[in-house]
Structure formats: structure tokens, C-alpha cells
Amino acid sequence: MSRQSDQGQSLATIDKERRVGAALAVSMSIANQRFRDRGYVFWHFDANAGSGVNDEIGEEPVPGSPLVFWEAADRILTGMEAVPFFCDMNLARMRRLKTVLGVERAARSFLFPSDNNQALSVFARTILDSGERPEFVVGTALVDPNGWYYRNRKGEGVPSRILLAFLDKFPRIDLILNLNVSTYWKQAKLKHDVISPRNLLTYLRKEYWLVGKVTRGGNTYLQLIGRNMKTDPHKKVGLYLANSWEGQQILDVAEGKRQQPLEFGMPDVRGLSQAPGLSRGAVGRDAAGQGALLMRQEGDRGSPC
Numbered sequence: 315m316s317r318q319s320d321q322g323q324s325l326a327t328i329d330k331e332r333r334v335g336a337a338l339a340v341s342m343s344i345a346n347q348r349f350r351d352r353g354y355v356f357w358h359f360d361a362n363a364g365s366g367v368n369d370e371i372g373e374e375p376v377p378g379s380p381l382v383f384w385e386a387a388d389r390i391l392t393g394m395e396a397v398p399f400f401c402d403m404n405l406a407r408m409r410r411l412k413t414v415l416g417v418e419r420a421a422r423s424f425l426f427p428s429d430n431n432q433a434l435s436v437f438a439r440t441i442l443d444s445g446e447r448p449e450f451v452v453g454t455a456l457v458d459p460n461g462w463y464y465r466n467r468k469g470e471g472v473p474s475r476i477l478l479a480f481l482d483k484f485p486r487i488d489l490i491l492n493l494n495v496s497t498y499w500k501q502a503k504l505k506h507d508v509i510s511p512r513n514l515l516t517y518l519r520k521e522y523w524l525v526g527k528v529t530r531g532g533n534t535y536l537q538l539i540g541r542n543m544k545t546d547p548h549k550k551v552g553l554y555l556a557n558s559w560e561g562q563q564i565l566d567v568a569e570g571k572r573q574q575p576l577e578f579g580m581p582d583v584r585g586l587s588q589a590p591g592l593s594r595g596a597v598g599r600d601a602a603g604q605g606a607l608l609m610r611q612e613g614d615r616g617s618p619c
């Protein structure tokens with residue numbers, strides 16, 4: 315029976331949130347290690363924030379991405395101020411999020427009940443108005459659209475209109491994507507004009523990528539962290555450099571090139587705040603990917619978060 319949050323859920327949600335938390339923790343750990351106690355802000359934009367709680371599954375509600383953000387921020391950002399913007403086009407979910415966050419966290423968050431393109435431009439303007447130089451601004455932009463990287467005719471999906479310009483303007487903001495690969499497989503099979511996982515990495519123009527995946531409840535999710543600074547893999551939490559052997563296996567699976575998805579073990583987020591910082595990494599790029607298009611989708615019904 316559906317309960318209040320109704321934002322598209324499945325058993326995969328638990329694992330997904332753990333992966334979103336792990337991805338956020340990677341970026342926060344690196345930023346905090348380098349910039350703590352120097353008056354820096356850690357900016358965060360959540361393009362598809364939802365209500366903050368996923369309570370349609372099991373006995374215990376699973377925290378949504380805004381709560382996952384705050385839990386990681388309070389634990390990891392010991393020397394930086396967290397300034398998160400949470401956006402959702404669904405007003406009821408935003409209202410509920412305000413309650414779920416509680417008075418203190420709500421007061422320290424910006425909530426936008428609007429389209430994510432619009433909210434992202436307000437986010438950019440707010441950063442610029444703060445006086446920080448865009449090339450030095452650090453933080454994360456999370457895109458968790460309940461589907462693949464597209465926007466449908468109703469405007470549901472990713473902030474595709476301004477995301478690239480935003481990432482170019484703020485090169486130190488990491489991009490975190492949580493995408494439903496099962497949706498991609500279905501659309502690719504139907505010959506929809508969908509961008510492939512490797513082409514997506516190229517299209518989004520980040521220099522370094524960590525990739526991870528989780529399969530649960532009949533859906534496979536791909537987690538991608540795009541950065542412009544060299545990055546270590548975080549194997550304990552299932553995040554691999556895109557051009558490593560493991561990363562290539564994950565991308566092969568995401569592109570449907572393997573019948574049996576390979577498993578690399580469940581993520582372990584314990585102790586991530588002590589994760590090592592920046593050191594040598596490698597570029598994960600697909601030379602064939604330039605100019606790939608976002609797509610039009612008709613009649614797609616989304617899929618569980």
C-alpha cells in the first residue's frame with residue numbers, strides 16, 4: 315500500500331541512498347581535508363530532492379537525499395560551512411521536506427519548490443552574490459532524477475538546460491549522478507534517442523569519473539561522480555575510477571554489453587570520513603562521445619527510485 319511520500323520507490327532505495335551518501339562523503343572528505351578552517355563554504359544543489367523520506371518500503375523509513383546530505387555534512391564537514399539547496403517541482407514533497415528536516419536543518423537549507431533548471435540558476439546567482447570566485451567554489455550538484463539522463467515533455471527529469479553551463483562556470487563543484495540504467499536499457503531497446511553511459515561521461519565534460527552500481531528490486535542504478543581534480547578510487551564503498559578494470563566492467567554492464575552483471579561487493583560506508591584525499595587518478599573518457607544529445611521521451615513512466 316502506498317504511504318505518504320509517493321516518490322517512486324523500491325527495495326533498491328536503501329542501497330541507492332547508501333550510494334548517494336557514499337558519493338557525497340567522497341567529495342566532502344576531499345574538500346574538508348583541503349579547505350577546513352579557512353572560511354570556505356561547501357555548496358550543495360540537489361536537483362530532485364524529494365520529500366526527504368522514502369517510507370513506502372519495509373518497516374523503517376529510508377532517509378532521502380536531503381537527510382543523507384545533512385547526515386554526511388554534520389559528520390564530515392568539520393571545518394566548512396554546509397549550504398545546501400534542495401529543489402523539487404512537487405510542492406507537497408517540498409512541504410514535507412521542510413518538516414522532515416527539522417527546525418535547525420531547515421533554517422540552514424534553501425528549499426525550492428520549482429523546476430530544477432530555474433532553481434539551478436538561482437543557486438548559481440546566490441554563489442556569485444556571495445562574492446566567492448566561481449573557479450574556487452567547492453561543493454556538489456546531485457542529480458537523482460528517478461530515471462536515465464533525460465527530461466520528458468512534462469519537464470520531469472534532469473536540469474539539462476543549464477547544467478553544462480553551470481559546471482563550466484563552477485569547475486570545482488563535483489557532479490553526482492544517480493541514474494536508473496534499467497530505464498536506459500528499456501529506452502535503448504525501443505530505439506529512443508538516449509545517450510549511452512560512456513557518451514554521457516564525455517558529454518558532461520568532467521575530467522575524472524568515479525563509477526559504481528547497485529542492482530536491487532529489478533533495477534540497476536549507476537552512480538557517477540564527475541570531478542575536475544585527480545581522484546582516488548573508493549573501493550570500500552564500491553566507487554572505481556571509470557578507466558580502471560572495475561570501472562570499465564561497470565560501464566560495460568551499464569551499456570548492456572554483459573549478460574550477467576558482475577558484482578563487486580556491497581558498499582561499506584563506515585570510516586569514509588577518514589578516506590584518503592586526493593592523489594593520483596586517471597581520466598575516464600570515451601572518445602566517441604562528443605555531441606551526444608539529450609532526449610525527448612514520450613510515455614515513459616519513470617521507475618522506482
Ligand SMILES: C[S@@+](CC[C@H](N)C(=O)[O-])C[C@H]1O[C@@H](n2cnc3c(N)ncnc32)[C@H](O)[C@@H]1O
Pocket residue numbers: 321322331361362363364365366367368377378379380401402403404407428429430431458459460469470471472619
Ligand atoms: C527519485 S525522486 C527523488 C528522490 C530523492 N532524491 C531521494 O533520494 O529521496 C525524483 C524527484 O524528482 C522530482 N523532479 C522530477 N523532475 C523535476 C524537475 N524538472 N524539477 C524539479 N524536480 C523534479 C520529482 O518530483 C521527484 O520528487
